[in-house]
Amino acid sequence: MNTIFDKIWERHEILKKENGESILYVDRHLLHEVTSAQAFSGLLEKNRIVKFSNQCLGVIDHNLSTKNRKDRDASGPISKTQMERMEENCKHFGIRLYGFDDPDQGIAHVLGPEIGFTLPGTIIVCGDSHTSTHGAFGSLAFGIGTSEVEHVLATQTLVQRKPKSMKVRFVGKRPEGISAKDIALYLIETIGTSGGRGHVIEYTGSLIETMTMEERMTLCNLTVEAGARAGIIAPDEVTYAYLRGRELSPKAEQWKIALRVWKDLKSSEEATYDKEINIYIDEIAPKVTWGTNPSQTISISESIPELSYCTPNERLVYNASLEYMGLVPGKKMTEVEINKVFIGSCTNSRIEDLRDAAKIAKGRKVKSGVQALVVPGSGRVKRLAELEGLDKVFTDAGFEWRNPGCSMCLAMNDDILKPGERCASTSNRNFEGRQGLGGRTHLVSPRMAAAAAIAGKFVDVRLWREL
Amino acid sequence: MKGWFEHTGGAITILRDDIDTDQLLPKQFMKLIDKKNFGNYLFYHWRYIDSNPEKLNVNFVLNRIQKENPSILVTGKNFGCGSSREHAVWALSDYGFKVIIGQSFGDIFAINAAKNGIALISLEESLISEIMNWSTIDKDVRMRINLIEKKIFYKNLSIVFDMEESQRERILNGKDDIDETMEEAHRIDVFIQSYLNENSYLVIK
Numbered sequence: 001m002n003t004i005f006d007k008i009w010e011r012h013e014i015l016k017k018e019n020g021e022s023i024l025y026v027d028r029h030l031l032h033e034v035t036s037a038q039a040f041s042g043l044l045e046k047n048r049i050v051k052f053s054n055q056c057l058g059v060i061d062h063n064l065s066t067k068n069r070k071d072r073d074a075s076g077p078i079s080k081t082q083m084e085r086m087e088e089n090c091k092h093f094g095i096r097l098y099g100f101d102d103p104d105q106g107i108a109h110v111l112g113p114e115i116g117f118t119l120p121g122t123i124i125v126c127g128d129s130h131t132s133t134h135g136a137f138g139s140l141a142f143g144i145g146t147s148e149v150e151h152v153l154a155t156q157t158l159v160q161r162k163p164k165s166m167k168v169r170f171v172g173k174r175p176e177g178i179s180a181k182d183i184a185l186y187l188i189e190t191i192g193t194s195g196g197r198g199h200v201i202e203y204t205g206s207l208i209e210t211m212t213m214e215e216r217m218t219l220c221n222l223t224v225e226a227g228a229r230a231g232i233i234a235p236d237e238v239t240y241a242y243l244r245g246r247e248l249s250p251k252a253e254q255w256k257i258a259l260r261v262w263k264d265l266k267s268s269e270e271a272t273y274d275k276e277i278n279i280y281i282d283e284i285a286p287k288v289t290w291g292t293n294p295s296q297t298i299s300i301s302e303s304i305p306e307l308s309y310c311t312p313n314e315r316l317v318y319n320a321s322l323e324y325m326g327l328v329p330g331k332k333m334t335e336v337e338i339n340k341v342f343i344g345s346c347t348n349s350r351i352e353d354l355r356d357a358a359k360i361a362k363g364r365k366v367k368s369g370v371q372a373l374v375v376p377g378s379g380r381v382k383r384l385a386e387l388e389g390l391d392k393v394f395t396d397a398g399f400e401w402r403n404p405g406c407s408m409c410l411a412m413n414d415d416i417l418k419p420g421e422r423c424a425s426t427s428n429r430n431f432e433g434r435q436g437l438g439g440r441t442h443l444v445s446p447r448m449a450a451a452a453a454i455a456g457k458f459v460d461v462r463l464w465r466e467l
Numbered sequence: 468m469k470g471w472f473e474h475t476g477g478a479i480t481i482l483r484d485d486i487d488t489d490q491l492l493p494k495q496f497m498k499l500i501d502k503k504n505f506g507n508y509l510f511y512h513w514r515y516i517d518s519n520p521e522k523l524n525v526n527f528v529l530n531r532i533q534k535e536n537p538s539i540l541v542t543g544k545n546f547g548c549g550s551s552r553e554h555a556v557w558a559l560s561d562y563g564f565k566v567i568i569g570q571s572f573g574d575i576f577a578i579n580a581a582k583n584g585i586a587l588i589s590l591e592e593s594l595i596s597e598i599m600n601w602s603t604i605d606k607d608v609r610m611r612i613n614l615i616e617k618k619i620f621y622k623n624l625s626i627v628f629d630m631e632e633s634q635r636e637r638i639l640n641g642k643d644d645i646d647e648t649m650e651e652a653h654r655i656d657v658f659i660q661s662y663l664n665e666n667s668y669l670v671i672k
Contacts, residue, residue, distance in 0.1 A: 014658045015651065019633040023648060023655065025662060027669055035552065037500035048645070054671045063498065078498040085500050122669065129551040129575060145553035145579035147644070155648050157655055161633060163574070193485055194545040194571060227548060229574050250668035258668040293485050313543050317484050410494050419517075431489040431549060437518050 003267040004234050005165050005200045008140045012123050014157060021161050027122035028139075029056045029152050030108045031095065033063060033086035034412065035127030039150035040089040050093040051156040057117055058090040058097040061107045062412045066375050066402035070100055075413040093153075106378020106404040109133040109346035113217065114380055116246030120235040120262040125152055130346045130428065132224045136216035137243070138235035138265055140200070143224065163200050163229040164274035170205035172282035177462040179356065180215035181348060181426065181445035183207070184222035185287035187279055189297035196228025199275060202267060203233050207281060213242040214352040221347045222428055225294040234266045288333050288458055289430045289443040291321035296430075300448070300460045304331045324432050325440050326420070333458050336442070340423035341366075341453040342435070343446055344375030344402075345409035348426035353446040354385050357426075358393045360450035363467030366398035367456030373415065375402040399453065411436045424452035468584045470641030474565045475611040476538030479528050480602050486542060487549035488576060492558045505554060506561030536563040539610055541598050543569060547576025556583045566612050568619070570595060581634040584641060586614060588628045598626070614639055 002010070014023045036058075043050065050056065060083050065074030072080050083100070090097035098105040104115070109130055112118045120138035125131060127149040134141035144158065152158055168187065188195075201223055208216070216233050223231030240259065243249045250258040285299035298305065306329045307318045322328065327336070343349070343357050354376060366372045374394050376382040382404055385391055391401045408415040409427035417423055417439025426449050430441040444452065451461040496508040514529055516522040523530045529537075540559075546569040547555065556579040559567070567580070568588045580587050590598075601621050602608040611620040614635055619626045637644075648655070663670055 011662075014655055017633070019636055020631075021633045023651060025655075025659060034497050038502050038553075041501070046645075076498075082498050082500055117671075119669065127551060127553075129549065143551035143575050145551055145556070145575060145582065147553060147579065147582040151645050151648065154645050155655065156659065157648060159644055159648060161631070193548055197545065197571060198574060227545065227573065248671060254668035261666065261668075293487070313482065313484050316482065320483070410489075412494050412498065429487075429489070429549060431487050433493055433512050434489050437493075437512060 001268050001270050001272070003165050003202060003271040003273065004138060004265050005140060005202060005232055006271070007265055008121055008123065009162055011121065021159050024123060024158050024160055026125055026152050026156055026158050027055065028117060028124040030112055030124070030126035030128070030131065031056055031058045031149065032108050032126070032128060033060050033082050035146050036089065036149055037082060037085050039127070039146050039153060040093065042150040043153060048154045050095065050153045053094040055156065056095045056153070057112065058086065058095045059105065059108045059111060060086055060097070060099045062406045062410070064100070064405040065413050066405045066407045066415065069105070069403045069405065072100065079412065102379070104379040106381065107346045107349065107406055109221065110349060110377030110381065113137065113213070114246070114378060116243055116249035119243065119249070119258070120239060121265050125158060129224045130221050132228070132230050133217050133221040133346055135220040135223070135230050135232040136213060137239055138233060138262065140230060140232060142230040164198055166196060166199035166201045166228070166275040166277070167273040168201050168203050169276070169278050170203070170207035171278045171280050174207055174210070174281055175284060178284050178286065179445040179447065180211060180218040182284055182287045183281060184219050185289065185294065185297045185443060186284050188222065188226045188294045189287070190279060191226055191277065193225065193293050193295045194227040196223065196226040199228050200230045200232060201226070201228045202273070203231060208233055209236065212352060213238060214350045217350070218347055222294070225428060235262050286445060286448050286461055288448065290325065290327060290333065292324050292430055292432050293321070294428070294430060294443060296321055298333060300333055300458060302333060304329050304333070306330065334460065335457065336422070337457040338422045338424045338442070338452050339370055340417060340421050341370060341372035341449050342375070342408040342423055342425040342427060343373065343449050344377065344407050345427035346377065346406070347428045348446050349375060349377030349381065351381050351384050353426065354381065354390050355388070357446040357450040358390045359466050360447050360461060360464060361397040361399060361454070362393045364397055364454045366453045370453055370456055372399045372453035373402055373408060374399050375407040376404050378404045397454070408435055410434055424449045424458065468641045470639050471565070471584065472615050472639055473611065473613045474538065475609060476565060477535065478539035478541055478602055478608050478610050479537040480541045480599050481528060482543055482599065484543040485545045485548055488547055488552050488555035488573070489549055491547065491555035492552060497552055497554050502557050504561060505558040506563065509558040509562045538563045539566045539568065539612070540564055541568045541595065541602065544571050546572050547580070548573035551575040553579045556580050556585060560585055568595065568598060577634070581637045582644065584638055586612065586630070586638050587634070588612070588619070588630065590626070590628060594626055
């Protein structure tokens with residue numbers, strides 16, 4: 001009678017304490033340079049070791065310049081120190097690092113899955129909220145704080161109270177031209193930024209079965225923006241086909257054993273959840289955020305909403321968002337002009353995202369005065385895209401073709417919005433200042449971002465044909 | 468971390484829902500590799516105009532403080548949502564905050580807060596409004612929070628709160644979680660050995 005979440009929890013629960021918390025075994029630990037330094041320092045201060053360094057994987061992704069990734073100085077001296085501290089720590093503790101010189105270097109949540117580090121039925125953690133991405137594989141994957149990073153390094157376990165469970169069932173048929181990003185934004189628009197708080201969301205419905213692994217990753221990635229602890233999708237043939245043959249995926253006999261375990265993970269038909277909701281997708285249109293949190297989302301054909309009935313608190317957030325974004329109620333989304341475009345991030349920087357954007361970019365030109373970046377999620381994504389000639393499509397159209405990294409998603413490197421600049425971004429957060437002080441972020445799908453780059457404003461990409 | 472069971476201090480109100488950790492501690496300060504002085508960067512973009520520490524935003528509550536730094540923050544719904552950055556909690560703690568009273572809190576933020584000795588108290592909207600009334604009437608509002616009685620005291624008034632037991636214990640005891648887990652080292656090792664035997668396909672060589 002258990003959900004997949006229950007099953008994974010039980011498989012990893014070493015003991016349950018009187019206070020209700022459990023000690024969980026952790027299978028996989030991703031580390032990046034921003035949230036790990038203080039954890040490693042903590043170990044050194046107390047003379048502790050990393051318990052299982054082979055189950056850790058380190059990346060440098062947040063601070064790295066995507067113009068020239070070997071340029072250690074490009075993002076400033078403090079970034080350089082942080083990245084080099086990561087190199088020292090990984091070397092000292094024997095952790096495999098995908099750093100400056102590694103051809104496969106990439107964003108943690110892009111790299112992990114593509115090398116088979118991410119596997120179904122596992123518990124995966126990282127000092128990064130978008131760790132929820134890996135739930136696409138039927139793993140329980142969630143972000144942790146730096147104290148917890150230190151705890152996992154030292155013990156390969158984590159102390160957690162079991163979150164509640166929530167089932168989101170997508171009902172209906174996905175309309176033509178609607179991406180996983182649109183569906184995820186619609187979900188957040190519907191349930192709000194705290195709609196999933198305290199819960200692990202399992203996604204079900206025929207939509208999920210028809211989604212590719214990359215689409216599932218986009219959906220699970222954005223689950224955290226609905227406030228949920230994690231998103232999870234039961235593994236199926238699509239999952240196994242994706243994983244088969246990847247570098248760290250089990251091989252031969254081991255693959256067969258793994259499959260037996262994985263096929264048993266599915267939630268039982270009678271499983272009960274603390275919360276269940278249906279999301280109807282028949283009418284979904286391409287989505288754009290207008291405000292400063294991801295629930296402030298509308299369809300491309302709509303106008304900036306008026307707020308009629310609300311609490312004083314809601315009014316305050318609404319007014320502050322509009323003021324920050326420099327928008328007024330009633331303005332049509334298709335009249336909002338942009339001057340920056342960012343296609344990238346752990347949400348939307350995989351090969352399918354780039355193919356999607358390239359279909360729109362092909363044979364067209366970025367509007368004069370608009371700067372448009374395409375930042376692949378990893379070295380592998382970049383090489384594959386180049387093999388397919390996507391880099392040429394983008395550069396011919398006037399997009400900048402960059403090296404892998406988190407880049408303008410949170411502007412810790414040298415890609416930063418200037419005050420007042422407005423960006424169509426495929427990333428995950430439109431928070432104030434996220435992409436740069438005073439910068440204005442609108443979250444969209446890769447196709448919508450590419451179209452915005454060309455039109456210089458938001459357009460309904462469904463009306464565009466491929467050239 | 469030192470445990471505590473009772474705290475008395477000045478309170479301020481930032482009435483806004485969905486205050487995310489990007490607002491608490493902007494990313495440029497996440498590049499630091501120690502845990503020191505993060506209080507200087509708390510609410511940086513709200514405290515200073517154009518990110519210039521010499522241009523105070525006089526409208527922001529932290530810039531209107533006359534005497535000692537406040538240690539109790541009263542706020543809205545979903546405080547601390549967004550990024551998992553514990554740096555946001557280090558900033559609150561270094562500034563002097565011990566207690567945050569709100570309608571609800573981000574999941575990861577809540578875990579980080581307890582590990583740094585910050586008590587998060589969730590209350591219904593009506594009770595938050597009542598507390599806000601105290602501070603409207605009394606500019607120098609001081610409250611006493613007792614984690615054993617689970618009560619907020621102001622003058623002769625009090626409000627009862629509930630708190631997740633494990634988080635309350637963590638703040639009361641101030642124990643190092645790693646030390647505590649290591650007390651179970653034997654049980655953990657036995658578990659891991661048997662787990663990896665059964666799931667040998669998970670072993671990375």
